Amino acid sequence: MQTFGQLASSPSAASGSRLEQLAAALPKFETRGMNFFYGTHQALFDISLKVPQKSVTALIGPSGCGKSTYLRTLNRMNDIIEHTRVMGPVLLDGKEIYSPDVDVVSLRKRVGMVFQKSTPFPKSIFDNVAYGPRIHGNRNRQSLVEIVEKCLRQAALWEEVKDRLKDSAMALSGGQQQRLCIARALATSPEVLLMDEPASALDPASTSRVEDLIIELKQNYTIIIVTHNMQQAARISEWTAFFCQGRLVEFGLTKQLFTNPVQKETEDYITGRFG
Amino acid sequence: MTSDSTDPAPSAAPAGRMSANTRELGFRLTWGRTREVAIQFGLFLCAVLTTLVTLAIAAVLFVEAVAGPGGSAFFQQVSVVEFLTGTEWTPQYTEKKFGVLPLVCGTLQITVIAALIGLPLGLLSAIYLSEYAAPRTRAIIKPALEILAGIPTVVYGYFALTFITPYVIKPLLQPGAVFKISWLWNIPVDGFNALSGGIVVGLMIVPLISSLSEDVLRAVPRTLREAGYALGSTKFDVCTKIVVPSALSGIFAAFLLAVSRAIGETMAVTIASGQKPTLTLNPLMQIETMTAYIVNVMSGDAAVGTIEYKSLYAVALVLFLVTLFMNWVSQMVLERYREVYQ
Ligand SMILES: Nc1ncnc2c1ncn2[C@@H]1O[C@H](COP(=O)(O)OP(=O)(O)OP(=O)(O)O)[C@@H](O)[C@H]1O
Numbered sequence: 001m002q003t004f005g006q007l008a009s010s011p012s013a014a015s016g017s018r019l020e021q022l023a024a025a026l027p028k029f030e031t032r033g034m035n036f037f038y039g040t041h042q043a044l045f046d047i048s049l050k051v052p053q054k055s056v057t058a059l060i061g062p063s064g065c066g067k068s069t070y071l072r073t074l075n076r077m078n079d080i081i082e083h084t085r086v087m088g089p090v091l092l093d094g095k096e097i098y099s100p101d102v103d104v105v106s107l108r109k110r111v112g113m114v115f116q117k118s119t120p121f122p123k124s125i126f127d128n129v130a131y132g133p134r135i136h137g138n139r140n141r142q143s144l145v146e147i148v149e150k151c152l153r154q155a156a157l158w159e160e161v162k163d164r165l166k167d168s169a170m171a172l173s174g175g176q177q178q179r180l181c182i183a184r185a186l187a188t189s190p191e192v193l194l195m196d197e198p199a200s201a202l203d204p205a206s207t208s209r210v211e212d213l214i215i216e217l218k219q220n221y222t223i224i225i226v227t228h229n230m231q232q233a234a235r236i237s238e239w240t241a242f243f244c245q246g247r248l249v250e251f252g253l254t255k256q257l258f259t260n261p262v263q264k265e266t267e268d269y270i271t272g273r274f275g
Numbered sequence: 276m277t278s279d280s281t282d283p284a285p286s287a288a289p290a291g292r293m294s295a296n297t298r299e300l301g302f303r304l305t306w307g308r309t310r311e312v313a314i315q316f317g318l319f320l321c322a323v324l325t326t327l328v329t330l331a332i333a334a335v336l337f338v339e340a341v342a343g344p345g346g347s348a349f350f351q352q353v354s355v356v357e358f359l360t361g362t363e364w365t366p367q368y369t370e371k372k373f374g375v376l377p378l379v380c381g382t383l384q385i386t387v388i389a390a391l392i393g394l395p396l397g398l399l400s401a402i403y404l405s406e407y408a409a410p411r412t413r414a415i416i417k418p419a420l421e422i423l424a425g426i427p428t429v430v431y432g433y434f435a436l437t438f439i440t441p442y443v444i445k446p447l448l449q450p451g452a453v454f455k456i457s458w459l460w461n462i463p464v465d466g467f468n469a470l471s472g473g474i475v476v477g478l479m480i481v482p483l484i485s486s487l488s489e490d491v492l493r494a495v496p497r498t499l500r501e502a503g504y505a506l507g508s509t510k511f512d513v514c515t516k517i518v519v520p521s522a523l524s525g526i527f528a529a530f531l532l533a534v535s536r537a538i539g540e541t542m543a544v545t546i547a548s549g550q551k552p553t554l555t556l557n558p559l560m561q562i563e564t565m566t567a568y569i570v571n572v573m574s575g576d577a578a579v580g581t582i583e584y585k586s587l588y589a590v591a592l593v594l595f596l597v598t599l600f601m602n603w604v605s606q607m608v609l610e611r612y613r614e615v616y617q
C-alpha cells in the first residue's frame with residue numbers, strides 16, 4: 001500500500017487511520033522521491049509526501065533543512081533562481097506541474113504564496129488587493145470592489161482599513177501589512193496557500209489574528225505553512241512534516257507527531273524546542 | 276549630578292564629547308591619531324574648496340550681470356524686462372538688441388528633442404539591463420554604454436553635422452533634392468539645425484539615464500518581485516506594474532539630471548545647430564543655444580568690459596539658475612524616494 005511512504009504508514013499512525021485514509025485518497029499535492037538542486041548543491045533528498053486537501057499542513061525542522069525550498073517547488077518559485085533543478089514528480093491534483101505544457105502563470109494563480117517578510121507593493125491598499133485579479137484580466141470595477149472587500153474581510157483587515165482604501169499600503173503597520181498580503185494572495189482565488197513563516201515578524205496579537213485566519217481559511221483552502229513555532233504548528237495544523245538536512249524525516253497527524261513521534265530525530269527536535 | 280557631567284547641554288555636545296575623548300586617551304597623541312586628524316582635515320578642505328568654487332562662480336556672475344562697480348553690470352544697462360521678453364538678440368549689430376528669448380528657445384528645442392530621444396532609450400535600456408539581460412549580455416552592453424558616455428562631445432557635434440544632417444535627416448525630409456527626383460517631397464532643412472544637435476545630445480544622455488535608472492530599478496527589493504511572480508505575474512507585469520512604479524521617483528530624478536545636462540550641453544550644439552539666434556519652433560532651422568552664444572562671444576572679438584561681453588554673464592546666469600533649479604528638484608525627489616525604502 002502506497003500511502004504516505006513508509007514513515008507515515010508506520011505503527012503510530014494506525015490510530016488516526018480513518019482520517020489518514022481520507023486524506024490519502026485526496027492529496028492536493030504529491031511529490032514522489034523528489035530531489036532538488038541549487039546548482040550542484042542538493043538541498044532536498046528523495047522527498048515523498050502527500051499533502052492532504054482542505055487542511056493545514058505544517059512544515060517544521062531546523063534552519064536550513066529545506067522547508068522553504070520545498071514550499072517553493074510547489075508553485076515553481078524556484079524557477080526564477082538560476083541554475084536550479086527539480087527531479088522527480090510534483091503533482092497537483094494528480095497532474096505534473098513541471099511538465100512543459102503547464103503555464104506557470106495559471107499555476108501560481110491556483111497556488112498562492114505568503115512570504116515571511118510582508119511585501120506590500122508601493123501602491124494603495126485597494127490596488128494591492130486588486131493587483132492579482134487585474135493582471136489576470138479582471139477590468140470590471142464593480143467586481144474588483146467586491147473582491148477587495150471580500151478578501152480584506154477574510155484577512156480580518158476590512159474594519160481597520162475600509163475608510164482608507166486609497167491610502168498607501170506602506171503606511172500600514174507590520175501586522176496589517178502581512179494581513180494585506182494574505183488578502184492579496186486570496187484575491188486570485190487560489191486553491192492552495194503556501195505560507196513561509198507568515199507570523200514570524202509579528203507581535204502576539206497579530207500572530208493570533210493570522211492564526212485564527214488560517215484556521216478559518218482551511219474550510220476552503222489547502223494550506224501549507226512553514227513555522228519555527230511548535231505551539232503554533234500544534235494549534236493550527238492537522239498534519240505535520242518534519243524535515244531535517246534536506247530529508248523528510250517524519251510525516252503524520254500533528255497530534256501524533258507531537259505526542260508520540262516515531263523517529264528519534266523528531267522527538268529530539270520537538271522536545272529540544274519545548275524543554 | 277552624575278548625569279550632568281556625562282550629559283552636557285545639547286549645544287555644547289560635540290565639544291563636550293571631544294574633550295571627554297581626549298581625557299580618556301590621556302592626551303596621548305599617537306601617530307595613528309595624528310594621521311586620522313590629518314586625513315579628516317584634508318577631506319574637509321576638499322569639501323570646502325568645491326563649495327568655495329561654486330560660491331565664486333555665483334559671485335562672478337552676480338558682479339558681472341546684476342550689480343557691478345560703477346553700474347557696469349549687464350542688468351544695470353539693460354532692463355530685466357527687455358532681456359526676458361525681447362524677441363531679438365543682436366549684440367553684434369550697431370543697433371544692439373538683448374532679448375534672450377531666441378536663445379532660450381534654441382536651448383528649449385535642443386532639450387525637448389534630446390529628452391524625447393534620450394528618455395525612452397535610456398529608460399528602456401535600463402529596464403532591459405536590470406530585468407531582462409542575462410549576466411553575459413549585460414557584461415557587454417554596460418561597458419558599451421559607458422564608452423558612449425566617454426566620447427568627447429565635440430565628436431558628437433561633428434557626427435551630427437557631417438553624418439546625421441546629410442545622411443539621415445536630409446534623405447528623409449528632402450529626398451527630392453537629395454536624390455534629384457522632382458515629384459518627391461522637399462522640406463527645407465538648414466545645414467545647421469536644431470534637430471541634429473538635439474538627436475546627438477539625446478544619445479549623449481542615454482548612458483546617464485540608463486545607469487542612474489538601472490541603479491534605482493535594481494534597488495527595488497527582490498522580495499517585491501517575488502511577491503509579484505507569486506501572484507502569477509509575467510515578467511512584463513512585474514516590470515511595468517511593480518518594478519518601474521516602485522522606482523518611479525528615482526527614475527524621475529534621473530530624468531531631471533539628464534535634462535539639466537542637456538540644457539548645459541555646449542560643444543555638440545554649437546557645432547551641429549549653428550550660431551544664429553532664431554525665435555522659432557521649427558527644428559530644421561539654424562538656431563543658437565544659450566551655451567553656444569557664450570562660446571561665440573568668448574571665441575569672438577568682443578572687448579572685455581563692453582556690453583556685448585557683459586551679456587555673456589547675463590546668459591550664463593540664466594543657465595546657472597535653470598540648471599540649479601533642475602538639480603535641486605531632482606535632489607528633492609531622490610530624497611523622498613530614499614525615505615520610502617528605509
Ligand atoms: N538561492 C539559493 N542558492 C543556493 N542555495 C540555497 C538558496 N536558497 C537556499 N539554499 C540552500 O538550501 C538549503 C535549504 O534552504 P532553505 O531556505 O530551504 O531552508 P529553510 O528550512 O527554509 O531554513 P529557515 O528555517 O532558516 O528558513 C540551505 O542549505 C541553503 O543554504
Ligand SMILES: [Mg+2]
Binds near residue numbers: 067068069196226
Ligand atoms: Mg525558510
